[in-house]
Amino acid sequence: MPEQRxxxxxxxxxxxxxxxYALVERWRELNxxxxxxxxxxxxxxxxxGLARGSGISWDFGRMRRLGLGM
Structure with a gap:
């Protein structure tokens, strides 16, 4: 599965x-x-959020990246 950001x-x-669901606003696009x-x-x-394989890595502003398995 390709990466999805x-x-x-x-x-x-x-x-x-x-x-x-979390609503994500980017310019005029909603996800x-x-x-x-x-x-x-x-x-x-x-x-x-970067989905790879069976997990998602989240990067919040200046915070460190958090990896979560799904």
């Missing part, structure tokens, strides 16, 4: 019937990424 500002989460508790630390901040 999502970056932008996380202004809030959105609860759908099946699952909770929804599966919400995880670690994302809540980035509320109102710039962040980047």
């Amino acid at each position: 999502r970056s932008g500002i996380y202004p809030r989460s959105v609860q759908f019937v099946s699952r909770k 929804f990424v599966p919400w995880q508790p670690v994302i809540e630390k980035a509320l109102g901040q710039q962040f980047t």
Whole structure:
């Protein structure tokens, strides 16, 4: 599976019937990424998520990268 990168500002989460998602705004583009508790630390901040294989690495503003297995 190729790497997938999502970056932008996380202004809030959105609860759908099946699952909770983090809304990621970048310019005029909106993306929804599966919400995880670690994302809540980035509320109102710039962040980047990089999906590789079976895990996602999150980079929040000036914070260090956090790796989470899925």
